[in-house]
Amino acid sequence: MRLSDSIESFIKQMMGTAEEDGIELRRNELAEYFHCAPSQINYVLSTRFTPDHGYMIESRRGGGGCIRIIRVETSPTDHLDYLIRERVGTSLTEPEARLLLRQLTVSNAIEPTDAALIAAAISPTSLAVPIPEEMKNALRAKIMRNMLLTVIRRVQAQHRGTTALIIQERK
Amino acid sequence: MRLSDSIESFIKQMMGTAEEDGIELRRNELAEYFHCAPSQINYVLSTRFTPDHGYMIESRRGGGGCIRIIRVETSPTDHLDYLIRERVGTSLTEPEARLLLRQLTVSNAIEPTDAALIAAAISPTSLAVPIPEEMKNALRAKIMRNMLLTVIRRVQAQHRGTTALIIQERK
DNA sequence: CTTGCATTGGTCAAAGTTGGTCAAACTTTT
DNA sequence: AAAAGTTTGACCAACTTTGACCAATGCAAG
Numbered sequence: 001m002r003l004s005d006s007i008e009s010f011i012k013q014m015m016g017t018a019e020e021d022g023i024e025l026r027r028n029e030l031a032e033y034f035h036c037a038p039s040q041i042n043y044v045l046s047t048r049f050t051p052d053h054g055y056m057i058e059s060r061r062g063g064g065g066c067i068r069i070i071r072v073e074t075s076p077t078d079h080l081d082y083l084i085r086e087r088v089g090t091s092l093t094e095p096e097a098r099l100l101l102r103q104l105t106v107s108n109a110i111e112p113t114d115a116a117l118i119a120a121a122i123s124p125t126s127l128a129v130p131i132p133e134e135m136k137n138a139l140r141a142k143i144m145r146n147m148l149l150t151v152i153r154r155v156q157a158q159h160r161g162t163t164a165l166i167i168q169e170r171k
Numbered sequence: 172m173r174l175s176d177s178i179e180s181f182i183k184q185m186m187g188t189a190e191e192d193g194i195e196l197r198r199n200e201l202a203e204y205f206h207c208a209p210s211q212i213n214y215v216l217s218t219r220f221t222p223d224h225g226y227m228i229e230s231r232r233g234g235g236g237c238i239r240i241i242r243v244e245t246s247p248t249d250h251l252d253y254l255i256r257e258r259v260g261t262s263l264t265e266p267e268a269r270l271l272l273r274q275l276t277v278s279n280a281i282e283p284t285d286a287a288l289i290a291a292a293i294s295p296t297s298l299a300v301p302i303p304e305e306m307k308n309a310l311r312a313k314i315m316r317n318m319l320l321t322v323i324r325r326v327q328a329q330h331r332g333t334t335a336l337i338i339q340e341r342k
Numbered sequence: 343c344t345t346g347c348a349t350t351g352g353t354c355a356a357a358g359t360t361g362g363t364c365a366a367a368c369t370t371t372t
Numbered sequence: 373a374a375a376a377g378t379t380t381g382a383c384c385a386a387c388t389t390t391g392a393c394c395a396a397t398g399c400a401a402g
Contacts, residue, residue, distance in 0.1 A: 002369095002370095002377090002378070002379095003378075003379075004377090004378065004379085026360080026361090027360075027361055027362090028359090028360070028361080036379075036380080037379065037380045037381065038360095038361075038362090039361095039362075039363080039364090039379085039380070039381080040378085040379060040380075041361090042361080042362065042363080043377095043378070043379075047377085047378090050296070051296060056291075056296070057296065058294075059360095059361060059362085060360080060361075060386085060387080061359085061360050061361045061362080061385065061386040061387060062358095062359065062360055062361080062385095062386050062387025062388055063173060063358075063359045063360065063387060063388040063389070064172065064173035064176075064359080064360080064387085064388075065359075065360040065361055065386080065387070065388095066360085066361085067361075113325060114288065116321055116325065117285065117288050117289070117292075117318055117321055117322070118288070118292075119321075120314075120317045120318045120320070120321040121288075121289075121292040121314050121317065121318055123317060125313065125317055126310070126313045126314040126317045126318075127310070127313070127314075128313060129302075129306050129309055129310055129313070130306075131300075131302055131306065135300055135301075135302065138300055139297075139298070139300055139310075142296065142297045142298070142299060142300070143291075143292050143297045143298075143314075146291040146292065146294060146296055146297045147288055147291045147292055147297075149291070150287050150288055150290075150291040151288070154284055154287065173387090173388070174388080174389075175387090175388065175389085197350080197351095198350070198351055198352095199349090199350065199351080207389075207390080208389065208390045208391065209350090209351075209352095210351095210352080210353080210354090210389085210390070210391075211388085211389060211390075212351090213351080213352065213353080214388075214389075218387090218388095230350095230351060230352085231350085231351080231396085231397075232349085232350050232351045232352080232395065232396040232397055233348095233349065233350055233351080233395095233396050233397020233398055234348075234349050234350065234397060234398045234399070235349085235350080235397080235398070236349075236350040236351060236396080236397070236398095237350085237351090238351075264385095264386095265386095266385090266386065266387085295362085304385095
Protein backbone atom coordinates (compact mmCIF):
# COMPACT_ATOMS: atom_id res chain seq x y z
CA MET A 1 0.00 0.00 0.00
CA ARG A 2 1.22 3.44 -0.87
CA LEU A 3 2.22 5.88 1.79
CA SER A 4 -0.26 8.43 0.51
CA ASP A 5 -3.05 5.90 0.82
CA SER A 6 -2.09 5.13 4.41
CA ILE A 7 -2.08 8.79 5.30
CA GLU A 8 -5.38 9.27 3.52
CA SER A 9 -7.12 6.51 5.42
CA PHE A 10 -5.55 7.62 8.68
CA ILE A 11 -7.02 11.07 8.23
CA LYS A 12 -10.38 9.68 7.16
CA GLN A 13 -10.44 7.52 10.25
CA MET A 14 -9.82 10.62 12.34
CA MET A 15 -12.67 12.35 10.54
CA GLY A 16 -14.88 9.38 11.24
CA THR A 17 -14.41 9.42 14.98
CA ALA A 18 -14.58 13.20 15.26
CA GLU A 19 -17.68 14.72 16.77
CA GLU A 20 -17.38 17.89 14.74
CA ASP A 21 -17.48 17.91 10.98
CA GLY A 22 -13.83 18.80 10.91
CA ILE A 23 -10.51 17.90 12.49
CA GLU A 24 -7.26 19.64 13.23
CA LEU A 25 -3.84 18.19 12.75
CA ARG A 26 -0.18 19.12 12.95
CA ARG A 27 1.63 18.66 9.69
CA ASN A 28 5.01 17.92 11.25
CA GLU A 29 3.53 15.54 13.82
CA LEU A 30 1.76 13.55 11.17
CA ALA A 31 4.85 13.50 8.96
CA GLU A 32 6.94 12.19 11.83
CA TYR A 33 4.34 9.56 12.61
CA PHE A 34 4.59 8.28 9.05
CA HIS A 35 8.35 8.85 8.80
CA CYS A 36 7.98 10.98 5.70
CA ALA A 37 8.67 14.48 4.48
CA PRO A 38 6.21 17.06 5.79
CA SER A 39 5.39 18.07 2.26
CA GLN A 40 4.03 14.58 1.76
CA ILE A 41 1.10 15.68 3.88
CA ASN A 42 0.46 18.54 1.50
CA TYR A 43 0.52 16.12 -1.38
CA VAL A 44 -2.11 13.94 0.23
CA LEU A 45 -4.25 16.94 1.07
CA SER A 46 -4.01 18.37 -2.43
CA THR A 47 -4.81 15.11 -4.17
CA ARG A 48 -7.36 13.52 -1.84
CA PHE A 49 -8.95 16.24 0.26
CA THR A 50 -9.85 18.78 -2.37
CA PRO A 51 -13.16 20.56 -2.88
CA ASP A 52 -13.84 18.03 -5.63
CA HIS A 53 -13.77 15.36 -2.97
CA GLY A 54 -15.96 17.40 -0.67
CA TYR A 55 -13.33 18.75 1.68
CA MET A 56 -12.19 22.20 2.60
CA ILE A 57 -8.78 22.97 4.05
CA GLU A 58 -7.68 25.81 6.29
CA SER A 59 -4.31 26.28 7.90
CA ARG A 60 -2.23 28.54 10.08
CA ARG A 61 1.55 28.83 10.22
CA GLY A 62 3.73 29.83 13.12
CA GLY A 63 3.80 28.65 16.70
CA GLY A 64 0.65 26.73 17.52
CA GLY A 65 -0.17 26.51 13.84
CA CYS A 66 -2.26 23.68 12.46
CA ILE A 67 -4.22 22.34 9.51
CA ARG A 68 -7.99 22.02 9.65
CA ILE A 69 -9.86 19.64 7.39
CA ILE A 70 -13.60 20.06 7.04
CA ARG A 71 -15.90 17.57 5.42
CA VAL A 72 -18.79 18.76 3.31
CA GLU A 73 -21.35 16.05 2.81
CA THR A 74 -22.53 15.96 -0.75
CA SER A 75 -25.21 13.56 -1.82
CA PRO A 76 -25.24 12.50 -5.46
CA THR A 77 -28.95 13.15 -5.59
CA ASP A 78 -28.57 16.72 -4.47
CA HIS A 79 -29.35 19.18 -7.23
CA LEU A 80 -26.61 21.62 -6.33
CA ASP A 81 -24.12 18.84 -6.00
CA TYR A 82 -25.05 17.58 -9.45
CA LEU A 83 -24.56 21.02 -10.94
CA ILE A 84 -21.18 21.42 -9.34
CA ARG A 85 -20.04 18.10 -10.71
CA GLU A 86 -21.50 18.36 -14.17
CA ARG A 87 -21.50 22.03 -14.94
CA VAL A 88 -18.60 23.72 -13.21
CA GLY A 89 -15.87 21.32 -14.17
CA THR A 90 -12.36 22.72 -14.49
CA SER A 91 -13.08 25.61 -16.80
CA LEU A 92 -15.87 28.16 -16.92
CA THR A 93 -16.22 31.06 -19.33
CA GLU A 94 -17.88 34.21 -18.14
CA PRO A 95 -21.14 33.63 -20.08
CA GLU A 96 -21.27 30.05 -18.86
CA ALA A 97 -20.84 31.23 -15.31
CA ARG A 98 -23.59 33.82 -15.63
CA LEU A 99 -25.98 31.29 -17.09
CA LEU A 100 -25.24 28.77 -14.38
CA LEU A 101 -25.79 31.35 -11.66
CA ARG A 102 -29.12 32.35 -13.17
CA GLN A 103 -30.24 28.76 -13.31
CA LEU A 104 -29.15 28.11 -9.75
CA THR A 105 -31.10 31.13 -8.61
CA VAL A 106 -34.36 30.50 -10.44
CA SER A 107 -34.33 26.87 -9.33
CA ASN A 108 -33.98 28.04 -5.75
CA ALA A 109 -30.78 26.09 -5.35
CA ILE A 110 -29.09 29.18 -3.94
CA GLU A 111 -30.19 32.54 -2.59
CA PRO A 112 -30.06 35.62 -4.81
CA THR A 113 -27.72 37.27 -2.32
CA ASP A 114 -25.29 34.38 -2.64
CA ALA A 115 -25.56 34.50 -6.41
CA ALA A 116 -24.76 38.20 -6.33
CA LEU A 117 -21.67 37.57 -4.24
CA ILE A 118 -20.48 34.79 -6.51
CA ALA A 119 -21.11 36.94 -9.57
CA ALA A 120 -19.05 39.70 -7.99
CA ALA A 121 -16.22 37.28 -7.29
CA ILE A 122 -15.92 35.98 -10.84
CA SER A 123 -16.84 39.13 -12.72
CA PRO A 124 -14.42 40.51 -15.32
CA THR A 125 -13.71 43.37 -12.93
CA SER A 126 -12.48 40.97 -10.29
CA LEU A 127 -10.40 38.95 -12.72
CA ALA A 128 -8.84 41.96 -14.43
CA VAL A 129 -5.26 40.77 -14.31
CA PRO A 130 -2.93 40.07 -17.24
CA ILE A 131 -3.25 36.31 -17.55
CA PRO A 132 -4.49 34.21 -20.47
CA GLU A 133 -8.26 33.82 -20.78
CA GLU A 134 -7.82 30.09 -20.42
CA MET A 135 -6.41 30.58 -16.96
CA LYS A 136 -9.20 32.94 -16.02
CA ASN A 137 -11.65 30.20 -16.95
CA ALA A 138 -9.82 27.78 -14.70
CA LEU A 139 -9.90 30.37 -11.92
CA ARG A 140 -13.61 30.95 -12.41
CA ALA A 141 -14.26 27.24 -12.07
CA LYS A 142 -12.23 26.91 -8.89
CA ILE A 143 -13.75 29.98 -7.29
CA MET A 144 -17.28 28.95 -8.29
CA ARG A 145 -16.80 25.44 -6.98
CA ASN A 146 -15.32 26.54 -3.69
CA MET A 147 -18.04 29.10 -3.10
CA LEU A 148 -20.85 26.70 -3.96
CA LEU A 149 -19.35 24.18 -1.56
CA THR A 150 -19.39 26.83 1.11
CA VAL A 151 -23.06 27.47 0.44
CA ILE A 152 -23.82 23.75 0.71
CA ARG A 153 -21.89 23.58 3.92
CA ARG A 154 -23.78 26.49 5.42
CA VAL A 155 -27.11 24.88 4.62
CA GLN A 156 -26.01 21.64 6.21
CA ALA A 157 -24.75 23.40 9.30
CA GLN A 158 -28.13 25.08 9.65
CA HIS A 159 -29.82 21.73 9.46
CA ARG A 160 -27.67 20.36 12.20
CA GLY A 161 -28.02 23.52 14.21
CA THR A 162 -24.30 23.91 14.55
CA THR A 163 -22.29 27.02 13.97
CA ALA A 164 -19.77 27.11 11.18
CA LEU A 165 -16.23 26.82 12.40
CA ILE A 166 -13.53 29.02 11.09
CA ILE A 167 -9.97 28.60 11.99
CA GLN A 168 -9.52 32.15 13.07
CA GLU A 169 -11.81 31.60 16.00
CA ARG A 170 -9.74 31.02 19.07
CA LYS A 171 -10.79 29.31 22.24
CA MET B 172 -3.26 26.99 22.90
CA ARG B 173 -0.94 29.82 22.14
CA LEU B 174 0.22 32.14 24.88
CA SER B 175 -0.93 35.14 22.85
CA ASP B 176 -4.40 33.65 22.64
CA SER B 177 -4.55 33.14 26.39
CA ILE B 178 -3.52 36.71 27.02
CA GLU B 179 -6.00 37.94 24.45
CA SER B 180 -8.92 36.14 26.02
CA PHE B 181 -7.82 37.15 29.51
CA ILE B 182 -7.93 40.79 28.47
CA LYS B 183 -11.24 40.36 26.68
CA GLN B 184 -12.69 38.76 29.77
CA MET B 185 -11.57 41.79 31.75
CA MET B 186 -13.20 44.03 29.18
CA GLY B 187 -16.35 42.00 29.43
CA THR B 188 -16.75 42.34 33.17
CA ALA B 189 -15.74 46.00 33.22
CA GLU B 190 -18.42 48.57 33.75
CA GLU B 191 -16.71 51.15 31.61
CA ASP B 192 -15.87 50.44 28.02
CA GLY B 193 -12.20 50.52 28.87
CA ILE B 194 -9.79 48.91 31.30
CA GLU B 195 -6.37 49.63 32.74
CA LEU B 196 -3.62 47.13 33.26
CA ARG B 197 0.01 46.87 34.28
CA ARG B 198 2.26 45.44 31.61
CA ASN B 199 4.78 43.90 33.98
CA GLU B 200 2.11 42.48 36.27
CA LEU B 201 0.36 40.80 33.38
CA ALA B 202 3.66 39.49 32.00
CA GLU B 203 4.55 38.00 35.36
CA TYR B 204 1.10 36.44 35.65
CA PHE B 205 1.65 34.67 32.33
CA HIS B 206 5.36 33.99 32.96
CA CYS B 207 6.41 35.71 29.77
CA ALA B 208 8.47 38.62 28.52
CA PRO B 209 6.77 41.99 29.03
CA SER B 210 7.11 42.70 25.34
CA GLN B 211 4.81 39.75 24.75
CA ILE B 212 2.03 41.98 26.03
CA ASN B 213 2.90 44.55 23.40
CA TYR B 214 2.76 41.85 20.77
CA VAL B 215 -0.72 40.83 21.81
CA LEU B 216 -1.88 44.44 21.90
CA SER B 217 -0.44 45.24 18.50
CA THR B 218 -1.86 42.17 16.82
CA ARG B 219 -5.26 41.88 18.51
CA PHE B 220 -6.26 45.22 19.99
CA THR B 221 -5.62 47.63 17.13
CA PRO B 222 -8.00 50.27 15.76
CA ASP B 223 -8.85 47.79 13.03
CA HIS B 224 -10.08 45.48 15.75
CA GLY B 225 -12.08 48.31 17.27
CA TYR B 226 -9.75 49.18 20.15
CA MET B 227 -7.63 52.12 21.15
CA ILE B 228 -4.57 51.94 23.36
CA GLU B 229 -3.17 54.60 25.64
CA SER B 230 -0.25 54.18 27.99
CA ARG B 231 1.90 56.02 30.47
CA ARG B 232 5.42 55.10 31.52
CA GLY B 233 7.16 55.68 34.77
CA GLY B 234 6.01 55.07 38.32
CA GLY B 235 2.31 54.35 38.45
CA GLY B 236 2.30 53.95 34.70
CA CYS B 237 -0.24 51.73 33.04
CA ILE B 238 -1.88 50.68 29.77
CA ARG B 239 -5.45 51.63 28.99
CA ILE B 240 -7.47 49.68 26.48
CA ILE B 241 -10.63 51.29 25.16
CA ARG B 242 -13.26 49.80 22.92
CA VAL B 243 -14.43 52.17 20.23
CA GLU B 244 -17.86 51.91 18.67
CA THR B 245 -18.40 52.74 15.02
CA SER B 246 -21.31 52.11 12.71
CA PRO B 247 -20.87 48.94 10.65
CA THR B 248 -21.04 50.66 7.27
CA ASP B 249 -18.58 53.35 8.29
CA HIS B 250 -16.20 50.69 9.43
CA LEU B 251 -16.63 48.81 6.19
CA ASP B 252 -15.97 51.94 4.16
CA TYR B 253 -12.86 52.65 6.15
CA LEU B 254 -11.51 49.15 5.78
CA ILE B 255 -12.14 48.99 2.05
CA ARG B 256 -10.42 52.29 1.50
CA GLU B 257 -7.53 51.80 3.87
CA ARG B 258 -6.95 48.11 3.96
CA VAL B 259 -7.82 46.41 0.71
CA GLY B 260 -5.81 48.55 -1.67
CA THR B 261 -4.42 46.93 -4.78
CA SER B 262 -2.71 43.96 -3.19
CA LEU B 263 -3.78 41.62 -0.43
CA THR B 264 -1.84 38.64 0.85
CA GLU B 265 -3.80 35.65 2.09
CA PRO B 266 -3.09 36.30 5.80
CA GLU B 267 -4.00 39.95 5.35
CA ALA B 268 -7.26 38.95 3.74
CA ARG B 269 -8.13 36.48 6.48
CA LEU B 270 -7.35 38.99 9.19
CA LEU B 271 -9.45 41.61 7.46
CA LEU B 272 -12.40 39.24 7.15
CA ARG B 273 -12.18 38.30 10.77
CA GLN B 274 -12.15 41.93 11.80
CA LEU B 275 -15.11 42.72 9.59
CA THR B 276 -17.01 39.86 11.15
CA VAL B 277 -16.33 40.55 14.81
CA SER B 278 -17.15 44.21 14.31
CA ASN B 279 -20.50 43.24 12.77
CA ALA B 280 -19.66 45.02 9.54
CA ILE B 281 -20.55 41.89 7.59
CA GLU B 282 -22.37 38.65 8.34
CA PRO B 283 -20.38 35.47 9.06
CA THR B 284 -22.03 33.82 6.07
CA ASP B 285 -20.76 36.56 3.78
CA ALA B 286 -17.33 36.32 5.33
CA ALA B 287 -17.32 32.58 4.68
CA LEU B 288 -18.21 33.11 1.04
CA ILE B 289 -15.53 35.74 0.55
CA ALA B 290 -13.01 33.52 2.30
CA ALA B 291 -13.91 30.70 -0.05
CA ALA B 292 -13.47 32.96 -3.06
CA ILE B 293 -9.98 34.14 -2.17
CA SER B 294 -8.70 31.00 -0.48
CA PRO B 295 -5.51 29.38 -1.75
CA THR B 296 -7.68 26.54 -2.99
CA SER B 297 -9.62 28.86 -5.24
CA LEU B 298 -6.55 30.65 -6.50
CA ALA B 299 -4.58 27.49 -7.14
CA VAL B 300 -3.38 28.40 -10.62
CA PRO B 301 0.23 28.76 -11.73
CA ILE B 302 0.68 32.52 -11.54
CA PRO B 303 3.11 34.53 -9.40
CA GLU B 304 2.11 35.32 -5.85
CA GLU B 305 2.13 39.02 -6.71
CA MET B 306 -0.63 38.48 -9.19
CA LYS B 307 -2.62 36.40 -6.74
CA ASN B 308 -2.39 39.27 -4.27
CA ALA B 309 -3.70 41.66 -6.91
CA LEU B 310 -6.51 39.24 -7.68
CA ARG B 311 -7.39 38.89 -4.02
CA ALA B 312 -7.65 42.65 -3.64
CA LYS B 313 -9.90 42.98 -6.67
CA ILE B 314 -12.15 40.11 -5.65
CA MET B 315 -12.33 41.30 -2.06
CA ARG B 316 -13.17 44.84 -3.06
CA ASN B 317 -15.80 43.77 -5.53
CA MET B 318 -17.47 41.41 -3.08
CA LEU B 319 -17.43 43.88 -0.21
CA LEU B 320 -18.96 46.51 -2.44
CA THR B 321 -21.68 44.01 -3.28
CA VAL B 322 -22.35 43.45 0.40
CA ILE B 323 -22.54 47.19 0.99
CA ARG B 324 -24.98 47.61 -1.86
CA ARG B 325 -27.21 44.88 -0.47
CA VAL B 326 -27.19 46.34 3.02
CA GLN B 327 -27.99 49.79 1.72
CA ALA B 328 -30.82 48.44 -0.41
CA GLN B 329 -32.28 46.66 2.60
CA HIS B 330 -32.00 49.84 4.56
CA ARG B 331 -33.84 51.89 1.95
CA GLY B 332 -36.56 49.32 1.62
CA THR B 333 -37.30 49.07 5.31
CA THR B 334 -36.80 52.53 6.68
CA ALA B 335 -40.15 52.44 8.41
CA LEU B 336 -39.55 49.09 10.00
CA ILE B 337 -37.58 48.05 12.98
CA ILE B 338 -34.42 46.45 11.71
CA GLN B 339 -30.79 46.06 12.54
CA GLU B 340 -31.47 44.23 15.76
CA ARG B 341 -27.90 43.25 16.38
CA LYS B 342 -26.34 42.54 19.72
C1' DC C 343 14.95 73.41 42.40
C1' DT C 344 17.91 69.82 40.41
C1' DT C 345 19.65 65.56 39.91
C1' DG C 346 19.69 60.67 40.33
C1' DC C 347 17.41 56.68 40.03
C1' DA C 348 13.77 53.37 40.56
C1' DT C 349 9.84 52.18 38.05
C1' DT C 350 7.18 51.46 34.21
C1' DG C 351 6.17 50.93 29.26
C1' DG C 352 8.15 50.80 23.94
C1' DT C 353 10.88 49.07 20.02
C1' DC C 354 13.16 46.05 17.33
C1' DA C 355 15.64 42.30 15.71
C1' DA C 356 16.88 37.48 16.39
C1' DA C 357 15.50 32.96 17.27
C1' DG C 358 11.96 29.57 17.38
C1' DT C 359 7.86 27.14 15.54
C1' DT C 360 4.77 25.98 12.17
C1' DG C 361 2.93 25.18 7.42
C1' DG C 362 3.57 25.99 1.83
C1' DT C 363 5.73 25.56 -2.77
C1' DC C 364 8.13 23.63 -6.32
C1' DA C 365 10.98 20.90 -8.97
C1' DA C 366 13.77 16.81 -9.26
C1' DA C 367 14.02 11.95 -8.51
C1' DC C 368 11.61 7.84 -8.11
C1' DT C 369 7.74 4.35 -8.89
C1' DT C 370 3.74 2.51 -10.96
C1' DT C 371 0.56 2.21 -14.63
C1' DT C 372 -0.48 2.29 -19.60
C1' DA D 373 9.00 3.59 -23.49
C1' DA D 374 5.74 7.21 -22.08
C1' DA D 375 2.57 8.99 -18.93
C1' DA D 376 0.86 9.45 -14.61
C1' DG D 377 1.32 9.37 -9.83
C1' DT D 378 4.38 9.51 -5.54
C1' DT D 379 8.15 10.91 -2.51
C1' DT D 380 11.64 13.87 -1.01
C1' DG D 381 14.34 17.95 0.13
C1' DA D 382 15.76 22.63 -0.40
C1' DC D 383 13.95 26.95 0.13
C1' DC D 384 10.10 30.18 1.43
C1' DA D 385 6.37 32.50 4.26
C1' DA D 386 3.75 33.32 8.43
C1' DC D 387 3.31 33.77 13.20
C1' DT D 388 5.13 33.71 18.09
C1' DT D 389 8.31 34.41 21.86
C1' DT D 390 12.15 36.43 23.98
C1' DG D 391 15.70 39.68 25.35
C1' DA D 392 18.69 43.57 24.90
C1' DC D 393 18.36 48.27 24.77
C1' DC D 394 15.61 52.72 24.78
C1' DA D 395 12.26 56.34 26.65
C1' DA D 396 9.29 58.50 29.93
C1' DT D 397 7.64 59.51 34.55
C1' DG D 398 7.60 60.33 39.47
C1' DC D 399 9.89 60.71 43.71
C1' DA D 400 13.44 61.43 47.03
C1' DA D 401 17.98 63.02 48.25
C1' DG D 402 20.95 66.77 47.83
